[in-house]
Amino acid sequence: MAVAELTSPASAYTHTTTRLRSSSQLSLSSTHLSLRFRRSFSPRNTTITCSINQVQAPVPVQTQKPKDKSECFGVFCQTYDLRAEEETKSWKKLINIAVSGAAGMISNHLLFKLASGEVFGPDQPIALKLLGSERSFQALEGVAMELEDSLYPLLREVSIGINPYEVFEDIEWALLIGAKPRGPGMERAGLLDINGQIYAEQGKALNAVASRNVKVIVVGNPCNTNALICLKNAPNIPAKNFHALTRLDENRAKCQLALKAGVFYDKVSNVTIWGNHSTTQVPDFLNARINGLPVKEVIKDHKWLEEEFTEIVQKRGGVLIQKWGRSSAASTAVSIVDAIKSLIIPTPEGDWFSSGVYTNGNLYGIAEGLVFSMPCRSKGDGDYEIVKDVIFDDYLLKKITKTEGELLAEKRCVAHLTGEGIAFCDLPEDTMLPGEM
Numbered sequence: 001m002a003v004a005e006l007t008s009p010a011s012a013y014t015h016t017t018t019r020l021r022s023s024s025q026l027s028l029s030s031t032h033l034s035l036r037f038r039r040s041f042s043p044r045n046t047t048i049t050c051s052i053n054q055v056q057a058p059v060p061v062q063t064q065k066p067k068d069k070s071e072c073f074g075v076f077c078q079t080y081d082l083r084a085e086e087e088t089k090s091w092k093k094l095i096n097i098a099v100s101g102a103a104g105m106i107s108n109h110l111l112f113k114l115a116s117g118e119v120f121g122p123d124q125p126i127a128l129k130l131l132g133s134e135r136s137f138q139a140l141e142g143v144a145m146e147l148e149d150s151l152y153p154l155l156r157e158v159s160i161g162i163n164p165y166e167v168f169e170d171i172e173w174a175l176l177i178g179a180k181p182r183g184p185g186m187e188r189a190g191l192l193d194i195n196g197q198i199y200a201e202q203g204k205a206l207n208a209v210a211s212r213n214v215k216v217i218v219v220g221n222p223c224n225t226n227a228l229i230c231l232k233n234a235p236n237i238p239a240k241n242f243h244a245l246t247r248l249d250e251n252r253a254k255c256q257l258a259l260k261a262g263v264f265y266d267k268v269s270n271v272t273i274w275g276n277h278s279t280t281q282v283p284d285f286l287n288a289r290i291n292g293l294p295v296k297e298v299i300k301d302h303k304w305l306e307e308e309f310t311e312i313v314q315k316r317g318g319v320l321i322q323k324w325g326r327s328s329a330a331s332t333a334v335s336i337v338d339a340i341k342s343l344i345i346p347t348p349e350g351d352w353f354s355s356g357v358y359t360n361g362n363l364y365g366i367a368e369g370l371v372f373s374m375p376c377r378s379k380g381d382g383d384y385e386i387v388k389d390v391i392f393d394d395y396l397l398k399k400i401t402k403t404e405g406e407l408l409a410e411k412r413c414v415a416h417l418t419g420e421g422i423a424f425c426d427l428p429e430d431t432m433l434p435g436e437m
Helices: 105-116 137-149 188-209 223-232 247-261 302-324 329-344 394-413
Strands: 012-019 040-043 047-049 056-058 095-100 126-131 155-161 173-176 215-218 242-244 272-274 282-284 353-358 371-377
Touching: 095 105, 105 126, 105 137, 105 329, 126 137, 137 155, 173 188, 188 223, 188 394, 215 223, 215 329, 223 242, 223 353, 223 371, 223 394, 242 371, 247 272, 247 282, 247 302, 247 329, 247 353, 272 394, 282 302, 282 394, 329 353, 371 394
Parallel strands: 095 126, 095 173, 126 155, 173 215, 215 242
Antiparallel strands: 012 040, 012 155, 047 056, 242 353, 272 282, 272 371, 353 371
């Protein structure tokens, strides 16, 4: 999975807001939009926590003089006043969506899908709250400019900042994409620690200022364990509301099964990705169906299913990078859209979707206290239930046990970030994903 630019807790924050307001006296087609930028610099001391010995050191803060900014941005200087609480026959109540890593490549594809109405529908106004880092702030301004220039009628507000406590205020969706990429010589344990600290801070911010029913989709790798860290630091938000993105893996599995069977991908259903978003993930062909029939009845080459199919899905991202020289940002953005739609649109009868969810209370005997990809169904209300009617064989159980063991090891490696004691890293192997580099 592609990795966006780093989003980190900042010692000083900058927050800029672009508001597009509407007036009930005007039709949307004749709207003139006002883009107003406010910038504030509020220095605050913070600490950096060392994962090994928990040493805390103050970070010096340099204050900056606010730059002068005109009241209007560009040519859109007339206001169109739409209040968030207004509901009319034409428009739903405005919803607030936060995106971290908003200056990265995944977000570059995703934000315009959100703003266009492709995700939440053609009658759903949205406010986008974009989180970046001090280094990426100028790029965030450029992202906001592109969104403004696109004249999306559903996009009523764009705000940008580097302080999650400011950006996450009252949000109903958090799409957490930002993560530090894995550098040369860095072990997976180090990546878990560095990104884990980012997601611990973001979890605390969500807990403090977000809507109590916020839905959180974690994309930044290692996404399962990052999601676990995030939810453990947000005890006032239901753990069930946190998801780790494994939908791209599901989409890749559907593609390969369709190619092998000689059918279009819409004939493939009931595909599950079990476990971790890593090379131990388990694409489940035992429960999958093609044209309503079990995959093993349609694809007779069972050796291909157990060996080549599984490896293709696990390593698809790496092959893409070798071919194209860049990671799968566009398809990752599409899979985020799919993951959101899976929660806000009722699941088709008899089908399900994959998502990394909290294992407490699961029916499969998988260890509790993990974020583990499993088959889910939704009534379209933002909630989900874990599917009951699945079957297992020895092959599938063996694979699931391996990915479960890896997630348990990752959990031990970040115990200091989840409030579960002293970290101890005993990762069984290095199952790095290509997108982590």
